Amino acid sequence: MTDHKAVGLLYGVTALVFLLVGFLLMLVMRWQLAWPTTPLPPAIAAWMGEANAPGGYVLPEFYNQLVAMHGSVMIFLAVVPLAAGAFGNYLVPLQIGAPDMAFPRLNAASYWLYLAGGLVMLASFFVPGGAANSGWTSYPPLAVLATRGQDFWLAGIFLVGVSSTLNAINVLATVVGLRAPGLTLMRLPFFVWAQTITALLLLLAFPSLQAAAVFQLMDRLAGTSFFLPTGLIVGGVPLEGFSGGGSPLLWQHLFWFLAHPEVYVLILPAFGIAAEVLTANTRRPLWGYRAMVASVVFMGGMSLVVWAHHMFLTGMGVVLSTFFQVTTMIISIPSVVLITTLILTLWGGSIRFTVPMLFALAFIPMFGIGGLTGLPLGLAASDVALHDTYYVVGHFHYLVAPGTLFAIFAGIYHWFPKITGRRTIGWLGHVHFWGSLATMNAVFLPMFAMGLMGVNRRLYDAGLQYAHAQPTLEWNAFMTWSAVALGLFQLPFVVNLAVSLRRGVPAGDNPWEATTLEWSAPSPPPHGNFERTPQVARGPYDYSVPGEARDFAPQGQP
Amino acid sequence: MTTIATHASASTVRLGMWLFLASEAMLFGSLVSGYALLRAGAPAWPSSEGVLNLWLALGQTLLLAAATLTSPRGLASTAVRGRLLAGGALALVFVCVKVVEYGAKLDANLTPAANLLLASWFTLTGVHAAHVAGGALAAAWLAGPGWNVAEGRRSARLDALGLYWLFVDAVWLVLLVGFYLV
Numbered sequence: 001m002t003d004h005k006a007v008g009l010l011y012g013v014t015a016l017v018f019l020l021v022g023f024l025l026m027l028v029m030r031w032q033l034a035w036p037t038t039p040l041p042p043a044i045a046a047w048m049g050e051a052n053a054p055g056g057y058v059l060p061e062f063y064n065q066l067v068a069m070h071g072s073v074m075i076f077l078a079v080v081p082l083a084a085g086a087f088g089n090y091l092v093p094l095q096i097g098a099p100d101m102a103f104p105r106l107n108a109a110s111y112w113l114y115l116a117g118g119l120v121m122l123a124s125f126f127v128p129g130g131a132a133n134s135g136w137t138s139y140p141p142l143a144v145l146a147t148r149g150q151d152f153w154l155a156g157i158f159l160v161g162v163s164s165t166l167n168a169i170n171v172l173a174t175v176v177g178l179r180a181p182g183l184t185l186m187r188l189p190f191f192v193w194a195q196t197i198t199a200l201l202l203l204l205a206f207p208s209l210q211a212a213a214v215f216q217l218m219d220r221l222a223g224t225s226f227f228l229p230t231g232l233i234v235g236g237v238p239l240e241g242f243s244g245g246g247s248p249l250l251w252q253h254l255f256w257f258l259a260h261p262e263v264y265v266l267i268l269p270a271f272g273i274a275a276e277v278l279t280a281n282t283r284r285p286l287w288g289y290r291a292m293v294a295s296v297v298f299m300g301g302m303s304l305v306v307w308a309h310h311m312f313l314t315g316m317g318v319v320l321s322t323f324f325q326v327t328t329m330i331i332s333i334p335s336v337v338l339i340t341t342l343i344l345t346l347w348g349g350s351i352r353f354t355v356p357m358l359f360a361l362a363f364i365p366m367f368g369i370g371g372l373t374g375l376p377l378g379l380a381a382s383d384v385a386l387h388d389t390y391y392v393v394g395h396f397h398y399l400v401a402p403g404t405l406f407a408i409f410a411g412i413y414h415w416f417p418k419i420t421g422r423r424t425i426g427w428l429g430h431v432h433f434w435g436s437l438a439t440m441n442a443v444f445l446p447m448f449a450m451g452l453m454g455v456n457r458r459l460y461d462a463g464l465q466y467a468h469a470q471p472t473l474e475w476n477a478f479m480t481w482s483a484v485a486l487g488l489f490q491l492p493f494v495v496n497l498a499v500s501l502r503r504g505v506p507a508g509d510n511p512w513e514a515t516t517l518e519w520s521a522p523s524p525p526p527h528g529n530f531e532r533t534p535q536v537a538r539g540p541y542d543y544s545v546p547g548e549a550r551d552f553a554p555q556g557q558p
Numbered sequence: 559m560t561t562i563a564t565h566a567s568a569s570t571v572r573l574g575m576w577l578f579l580a581s582e583a584m585l586f587g588s589l590v591s592g593y594a595l596l597r598a599g600a601p602a603w604p605s606s607e608g609v610l611n612l613w614l615a616l617g618q619t620l621l622l623a624a625a626t627l628t629s630p631r632g633l634a635s636t637a638v639r640g641r642l643l644a645g646g647a648l649a650l651v652f653v654c655v656k657v658v659e660y661g662a663k664l665d666a667n668l669t670p671a672a673n674l675l676l677a678s679w680f681t682l683t684g685v686h687a688a689h690v691a692g693g694a695l696a697a698a699w700l701a702g703p704g705w706n707v708a709e710g711r712r713s714a715r716l717d718a719l720g721l722y723w724l725f726v727d728a729v730w731l732v733l734l735v736g737f738y739l740v
Contacts, residue, residue: 102570169577177570203581211588218681223671226596226681243673245600250592257588 002104003527007111008090009419012412014115015081021122022073027483029066032058034480036461052130063460064133065125065149071136072153075262076160077118079400082408083269084164084202085114088171088195091415094518094525095189097180097534097556102173103166110166117159124152137255140227140248144219145234151220154213161210164202171199180517182536186293187555189516189540190286193293194272197300198265205261205304212254219246227251249314256307264303266400267367268296270407271338274360277410278342280514281357282349283551285541288341295334302331312380313387321380328378335371339364354512355429359410362437366406370398373448388458391451394444402440409436409493416497417511421523422504428496435489442482446475513552516540520556568714575718579725582689586729589685590736593678604675609668612738614659618652622690622730625649626723629697633713639701642716645723646697649690656687679737686733689726696722 001007028048031040039045039056052062089107093100101107124131129147132138143150175188175196188196215226223242230244279286286292308316308324342364351357373395376382386392409432416424450472455463462476463469510519517536521529534556542553597603629645630638660680663669670680700715707715 103574165578165581169574169581172577173570173574176573177567203577204584207581207585208588211585211592214589214681214685215592218670218677222677222680223669224677224681225671225674226592226677241671243671243677245596245674247596247599250595253595254588254592 002100002108004089004093004101004104004107005419005525005529007101007107008086008088010111011081011089011114012086014111014118015078015086018073018077018118019079019082022070022078023487025066025070025073027480027487028058029063029070030476030480030483032063032460033462034476036464058460060460061133062130064135065131067458068132068135068138068153069121069125072121072132072157073118074400075136075266076157077114077121079404079408080164080262080265081114083266083404084171084195084198085111085167087191087269087273087408087411088167088198090419091518092171092174092192092195093178094418094521094529095192095516096175096178096183097517097530097536098174098178099528099530101170102177103170106166107170110163110170113159113163113166117156117163120152120159121156124149124156127152137259138216138251139255140216140219140251141229141232141234143251144216144227145239151217154217154220158210158213161206161213164206168199168203168206171195172203180534180536183517183555186290187536187539189272190275190289190292190296191269191272191516193296194268194275197296198268201261201265201268201300201303205258208254209258212251212258215254216251249311252311252314253308256310257304260307260310261300261303263396263399264299266404268299270363270367270404271296271342273407273411273414274342274363275345276514276516277356277360277414278345279541279543280414280512281352281354281360282346283352283543284345284349285539285543286341287344287347288337289539289541291337292341295337299331299334299338302327302334306331309378309383312383325378325380329375332371332375332378339368339371354413355424355426355433356410356414358430358433359406359413362433363403363406363410366398366402366440370395370400370403373398385454386451388456389451390447390455390457393457394447394451397444397447401444402437406436409433412497414512415518416500417504417507418518418521418523418525420501420504421507422500423507423511424496424500424504428492432489432493432496435492436486439482439486439489443479443486446472446479450475510554513550515542515552515554517555520554568710568717571711571714572717572721575721579721582725586682586685586732589682590732593682593736596674596678600674604673606675606737609676610679610738611659614655615734615738618655619730619734621648621652621655622727625652625690626727629720629723630716631720632716633709638716639705642697642701642719646694646701649694649697653687653691653694656683656690660684682733683737686726686729689729693719693722693726 001010028040028044040048040053040058042056045053045056048058048062052059089101127148129149131149132146132153134143134146134150138150138153175192218224219226219228225243225246227248227250228239228242228244228246229248232239232242232244275286275292306324306327308320309328312321373391377386377392377395413424413429453468453472455469455472462473464473507523509521509523512519517534520534536555537558538553538555540555544551545553625645625648628641628648630641668676670677696719700719704715705712
């Protein structure tokens with residue numbers, strides 16, 4: 001199983017399962033937030049176990065595990081593996097006219113390491129003290145003193161990091177070395193550019209978290225004090241047996257040096273998918289292709305120097321926070337360029353409102369909401385008030401859930417005919433889209449208001465004991481029901497894929513009349529992808545070229 | 559399933575190693591900067607006198623240099639497989655010396671938990687030694703199961719291993735300066 005398409009599909013299916021796991025963890029959290037004084041329904045309580053939810057009441061310690069694992073599973077095991085692992089592996093070789101990745105065996109190893117890392121992380125639910133419970137950010141000293149589950153989290157992260165590195169090396173070497181003749185850099189589909197920069201970020205940023213994980217494992221297992229300061233007092237008692245002298249902030253720097261670029265790892269492939277889907281469905285070239293490529297390269301570089309905007313409240317001083325708020329404001333410029341070019345691509349197009357197109361269209365304003373609400377967080381003065389409130393939770397969920405995930409759904413519907421040779425069922429796709437759009441907004445939009453009213457994001461009872469949180473308490477039931485509905489609206493998606501796989505209408509090689517190279521390969525592409533190596537004579541988006549008989553000219557057409 | 563002629567060209571293999579080393583540079587860069595930041599921020603840093611042995615470290619440097627010099631530089635070298643194995647063996651000797659040194663330190667109650675100097679020293683040299691062991695394994699694999707490939711590919715693999723050894727040496731020099739000389 002070293003074929004890039006098999007590896008990509010394994011990544012995709014596994015990541016979708018992890019997505020479901022992360023979603024179910026969230027539903028238990030949402031129950032607790034909506035009805036903190038009501039026990040869980042008996043069937044769910046039995047699943048959680050007496051130790052975690054005695055009598056159905058979720059313990060605060062267990063809630064912390066749910067928070068930490070929801071975040072970790074969603075980011076490291078679901079969305080990034082979908083965006084980079086699944087789409088990158090399946091599509092990059094096809095879009096550049098290559099028979100496979102440069103290093104097929106490393107590619108397969110990358111998948112198995114990812115699976116192992118994920119299973120190690122999830123296995124931590126079954127060790128004494130339960131899973132990691134210090135948030136997906138694992139800040140010390142808390143994480144150093146946490147229960148055994150944290151060791152599993154660190155080991156899992158380390159494996160996922162090695163997996164990412166192998167995948168990134170592969171994507172980069174493939175794009176550099178295996179492009180079809182005539183496929184110059186400025187003829188690459190934007191999707192390939194986005195995946196290339198994503199790979200570069202993973203390659204350069206992940207080692208920083210791995211180094212941090214090594215330090216934290218040493219602190220936990222060998223008794224070192226990399227992250228434990230001198231004179232630490234825990235629960236009113238001075239901590240014994242540690243040399244001290246360490247710096248908790250060192251972790252934050254190393255962590256965010258990865259975790260901020262990780263945000264771009266989440267979003268760049270989404271832009272890549274959106275660009276492909278939008279052009280094929282507007283029958284127009286990508287507006288400002290060169291500006292988009294420049295933006296994505298610039299964004300990748302800048303994303304490595306904005307990390308400390310997550311740390312404005314650490315007292316880092318005016319000079320440093322000024323530096324990081326300036327870089328943060330600068331990085332919003334290429335984001336706006338990308339959004340603007342996508343919108344301009346729509347202008348004057350003859351739009352086909354297919355299911356992937358609906359998801360791609362919705363991605364634009366949803367990402368817009370997520371991006372614009374990030375600006376007040378990037379400015380230290382307003383961040384002081386908003387930090388650690390539900391506003392932040394709303395902000396990054398808009399980027400990742402209706403943002404990246406919508407692009408991923410668009411990509412799944414768009415390339416399903418290529419992967420399986422069959423079309424999906426349109427009306428089921430519409431139900432999935434409209435239902436998800438409505439319910440996602442119903443879940444996340446109230447969070448902005450909650451945050452602006454000052455509700456802290458980490459309260460396991462949603463702020464029951466705080467006067468300022470009282471008006472927001474009753475919103476939680478609505479948000480939880482919306483989350484349940486969001487889950488139900490994924491059923492048409494699953495049914496659609498399952499039924500279409502066997503009984504879908506045969507799609508042919510190029511059902512969307514699209515231009516990039518993967519559409520000139522058979523559907524599904526055989527081992528080796530192309531019957532003969534494509535010769536590329538034109539750019540990636542030759543739609544509606546004046547004077548041509550058809551409204552599209554495939555890249556492989558002379 | 560048939561294998562397709564997708565084998566990366568020699569230049570792609572070299573590129574792959576460069577990319578891997580870029581990632582490795584970030585790993586050691588993060589580890590070393592962690593050490594540097596902790597040390598710079600400490601009100602008093604523990605003395606390495608009587609704790610770290612410079613002469614032993616210099617001996618280890620010679621071992622590592624010998625391993626690198628013994629390893630074949632490309633296919634043009636004589637007795638390529640023998641030199642691969644000899645280089646790998648010297649690297650393994652380095653690892654064994656390190657393990658004995660760790661044991662002696664622990665016996666003398668100089669544990670990673672004692673202070674941040676020892677914590678950093680154990681962690682950083684440990685990660686480095688793991689890389690030396692990895693190189694020795696790669697050399698053995700190249701001389702054994704990985705030998706029977708097209709000549710161009712074998713040559714690229716040897717080049718890649720050579721690059722890797724140079725990187726591991728460079729990291730060692732940084733550690734040598736950072737722990738023993740500064």
